[in-house]
Every structure is written in C-alpha cells, then in structure tokens.
Amino acid sequence: MVKKKKSIKKIRGFSIQFLPYNEIANLNSNERIKKILKIILGNNILILQGKLKPEEEARLIGDTMVMIGHIKNFKGIELAVISGNNKNQGFFNKFKTNLINALSKGDLGAVTIIGPATIVKDIKKNPKKIELLLNK
Amino acid sequence: MVIKIMRNFFKKMFKRMFNNKKDIKLGFYGPPNAGKTSLANRICKDFTGEEIGKISKIPHETRKVQFKEKVEINYKNKKMTFKMIDTPGIATKIDYEDFLKFKMKKKEAKERAKTATQGVIESIKWLDDMEMVVIVLDATKNPYNQVNITIIGNLVARKIPVLIVANKIDLKKASLKKVENAFPEYDVVGISAKYGKNIEEFYETLFKLSKKI
Numbered sequence: 001m002v003k004k005k006k007s008i009k010k011i012r013g014f015s016i017q018f019l020p021y022n023e024i025a026n027l028n029s030n031e032r033i034k035k036i037l038k039i040i041l042g043n044n045i046l047i048l049q050g051k052l053k054p055e056e057e058a059r060l061i062g063d064t065m066v067m068i069g070h071i072k073n074f075k076g077i078e079l080a081v082i083s084g085n086n087k088n089q090g091f092f093n094k095f096k097t098n099l100i101n102a103l104s105k106g107d108l109g110a111v112t113i114i115g116p117a118t119i120v121k122d123i124k125k126n127p128k129k130i131e132l133l134l135n136k
Numbered sequence: 137m138v139i140k141i142m143r144n145f146f147k148k149m150f151k152r153m154f155n156n157k158k159d160i161k162l163g164f165y166g167p168p169n170a171g172k173t174s175l176a177n178r179i180c181k182d183f184t185g186e187e188i189g190k191i192s193k194i195p196h197e198t199r200k201v202q203f204k205e206k207v208e209i210n211y212k213n214k215k216m217t218f219k220m221i222d223t224p225g226i227a228t229k230i231d232y233e234d235f236l237k238f239k240m241k242k243k244e245a246k247e248r249a250k251t252a253t254q255g256v257i258e259s260i261k262w263l264d265d266m267e268m269v270v271i272v273l274d275a276t277k278n279p280y281n282q283v284n285i286t287i288i289g290n291l292v293a294r295k296i297p298v299l300i301v302a303n304k305i306d307l308k309k310a311s312l313k314k315v316e317n318a319f320p321e322y323d324v325v326g327i328s329a330k331y332g333k334n335i336e337e338f339y340e341t342l343f344k345l346s347k348k349i
Contacts, residue, residue, distance in 0.1 A: 054289030061228055061286065062260045065253040068230055076229025079282045117229035125280040127317075 014045060014119045014134075021050035021108060029056050033063055036114060040077060041067075045115040045132075051081045051107050060114075078120040082130055083110040159206060159219040160346060163266040165259065165291075167283050168195040168225025168252075170274040171303040173202070174329035175338075176222040180204050182335075188222050194238045196252035198224045201262055211339040216346060223262055224255030226283050263290050267349055268297050270342070275302035275310035275326060279318035288319070297348040299341055302326045306333055 017039050024032045033056065039046045052060065057079070064077050113123060113132070124131040164172040177187040189202045204220040232249035236242065269291050273279055279302075291298050302315040305326040312326035323341050327334045 054286060054293050057282075057286040058260050058263070058290050061226065061283075062257050064228060065230070065256045068253045069250055075231040076227070079228050079286075081282060081285065117231065123282070124278065125282070126278065127280070 014043060017044045017046050019046060019048045021048070024048075024050075029053070029059060032056060033060050036060065037063065037067075040114060040116050041071065041074070043116060043119060045113065045120060048112040048114065049108060051083070051110040051112045073118055075117040077114055078117055078123045079112070079114050080123040080125050080130060081110055081112045082125070083107065159217045160349065161221060161265060161267045162218040163221045163223060163262065163269040164272055165223055165263075165269050165287050166225060166272040167274070167277075167281060168227055169193075169197075170225065170272045170277075171329045172225065172272045173198050173222050175270070175272055175301065175303065175327070176202075176204070176220055178329050178332060178335065179209065180207055180220060183207055183209055188220060194235065194240070194248075196225060196227075196230070196235075196248060196255065198222060199248070199251040199255035200224065201255075201258055209339060209342070211336075211343060214343055216343065221262065221266065223259040224252065226256050226259050226287060227252075228283060230256070263287075263294065263296075266291070266294075266296050268299070268342075268346060270299050270301055272301045272303050272329075273315055275304050275312055275315055276307050279315045284318075288322070297345045298322055299345050300324045301338065303329050306331055 019035075019039070024035060027035065032052065036046060036048070037060075060077075060079070067074050068076055113130070115123075115132075119135060120132060121135045122131075122133040124133065164176050166172050173189045173191050177189065177191065180186055180188045184204065184207055186204070188204045189198055191197060201224065202222040204222075206217055207220050208215060208217045230249050230252050232242075232245040235245035235248050240248065271284065271287060271291075273284060288298060288300075300315065300319050300322050302310070302312050302324055304310050305312055306328035310326075312324070315326070316324045323345060325334065325338050325341050327338050329335075
C-alpha cells in the first residue's frame with residue numbers, strides 16, 4: 001500500500017511588522033489609524049504592542065469599510081486583541097499594572113494583531129490560544 | 137459653585153422628566169447573520185403585529201438601519217415604549233465572492249458588498265444615538281470574535297446598558313455557556329428568535345436593564 005505523502009501547501013509571501021506602543025503613544029486617533037492602515041495596505045501583518053481605544057477600533061473598522069471597493073483587491077482586515085488576565089492579581093500587583101499603564105498611556109499587557117483579509121483568512125481566538133489562519 | 141450644583145440638579149431633573157415621556161431607543165447590534173432582525177421582528181410582531189425587516193440566510197441582508205417607532209412592550213403588567221433600531225451586521229471584512237456561494241450573480245454580489253460596507257459604517261455611526269443595546273450573537277459561533285468585543289467596548293465607553301443575547305439555542309451546535317463565559321460581566325440570555333424559545337426571560341431581563349438608563 002502506497003502511503004500518501006504529507007505536503008505543506010505553499011503560501012504567498014507576507015511580512016510581519018512589530019509596532020511598539022511608544023511609536024503611537026503620542027499620536028492622536030487620526031494619526032494612529034493612518035499609521036496602522038499604511039502598514040496593513042503594504043500587505044503586512046501588524047503586531048501592535050498594547051491596544052487601541054474602543055472608539056479607535058470602531059473607527060478603524062469604519063475606515064476599512066470605506067476602502068473596500070476603492071482600493072484594488074482590498075477586502076478588509078482581520079483583527080484580534082489578546083489581553084493579559086489581571087483578574088486574579090493581588091492589590092499591589094494590580095496597582096503596579098495600572099500605574100505602568102497610566103505612565104505609558106496604554107495597556108501594555110495587551111497585543112493587537114491586524115492583518116489584511118487577503119492574507120489573513122481568520123484569527124481564531126479563545127481565552128487560552130490564538131490561531132492565525134492564512135489564505136492559500 | 138452653588139450655581140453649578142443647582143444647574144446640574146435641574147438638568148438631571150428635566151432629563152428624567154423628558155426621559156419618562158419619550159420612547160427608549162433600543163438598538164440591535166451584532167455580527168452579520170446572528171439574528172438581529174429575526175429578534176426585532178419577533179418583538180415587533182408580538183406587540184405591533186408588524187415586522188421590522190426582511191430576513192435571509194445570506195449574510196448582510198440588512199444593509200440599512202431599520203426602525204419601528206412606538207413599540208409598546210407589555211410584560212407582566214409592566215409597560216415600556218421603545219423605538220426599535222435594527223442595525224446592519226458589523227464586520228471587519230466584506231468580500232463579494234462570499235455572496236457568489238449563494239448563487240448570486242457577480243454584479244449583484246458586488247452591489248451587495250458595496251451596500252454592506254455602507255451599512256457597517258452606518259451602524260457604527262448610530263452607536264452614539266442608542267440608549268440601550270441588545271447585542272445578538274450566534275450561539276453556534278465563537279463568541280471571542282473581536283467585532284463583538286469592539287461593539288461592547290464602545291457601548292461601555294458611552295455608558296449605554298448592554299444585554300447580550302445568545303441566539304439560535306435551538307441548534308445542536310449552540311453553546312450558551314461559551315457565550316456566558318466570554319462575557320461574565322454582562323446579562324446573557326439564550327433564546328431562539330426563530331421559534332420564540334425563552335423569549336419571556338429576554339423581556340424580563342430587558343425590563344431589568346432599562347432601570348440602568
């Protein structure tokens with residue numbers, strides 16, 4: 001009996017870009033979204049240290065929708081935020097985390113992953129793991 | 137200082153008086169195909185005899201915000217009047233090719249995708265106008281989708297009371313527990329909008345939540 005050979009499907013090239021929070025900390029919402037979209041439109045998967053404000057996330061979705069149909073082959077984005085669980089932290093640790101976040105003007109315990117939908121098919125998230133599924 | 141306190145007191149008093157007279161703006165938010173229109177239709181049919189909009193198996197059926205004014209919900213001798221606002225599903229990506237799977241022609245699929253993107257923008261814009269929001273989730277799907285978290289985050293930032301509905305609990309794959317575990321800080325009610333299952337608990341929770349406005 002001939003065994004079927006395992007094969008790995010080829011994926012098209014893509015790059016992952018890391019953006020430290022201090023690069024967007026002093027930008028206003030407009031500038032932040034502009035910067036993020038510039039990276040995404042360059043066909044990069046963005047890993048952002050920290051997370052956007054909820055209204056910035058909504059704005060990012062809205063701006064993305066405007067671009068669909070206006071930018072060739074652009075179909076939108078995939079987005080996921082992984083936050084550290086600080087529910088079980090003691091009082092002192094909670095205070096320390098909040099102080100660090102306040103000083104850095106953001107939630108540094110979180111990571112945001114944003115990718116163009118043409119490259120990232122889906123980001124499956126559950127509390128314990130995150131899976132990035134790429135398009136063939 | 138005294139003038140400021142007095143001004144705030146009268147402002148609050150007038151707001152309360154005004155709020156008692158007008159209809160509560162109740163929004164239905166969520167990802168596409170979760171059953172927002174199905175639930176809004178059920179409520180409207182129960183209390184006005186009319187539906188709010190068309191439903192379909194194809195995602196993004198609702199591509200414009202739909203309203204139903206003066207929906208008086210009467211439950212266990214309690215009465216409340218709502219302005220129901222059914223919004224298009226919020227998504228982060230829309231690909232016209234996904235509609236082709238539903239035997240749609242290319243031109244029609246492209247038009248649907250175009251209007252769907254406009255619908256998402258409209259839904260986001262309407263967030264500011266809501267007084268209470270029902271987030272409708274498909275209980276057969278992963279609740280940790282970022283769209284759900286973004287919508288809730290925006291409502292919390294605007295101090296708008298939220299009720300989460302885990303819809304489609306009549307389906308085998310549905311898991312109310314998963315939705316409850318994903319959003320432990322919120323009221324979660326499992327229903328089937330299609331068959332009206334557990335709709336009484338939904339009304340009960342809706343009335344309870346309206347006290348937070």
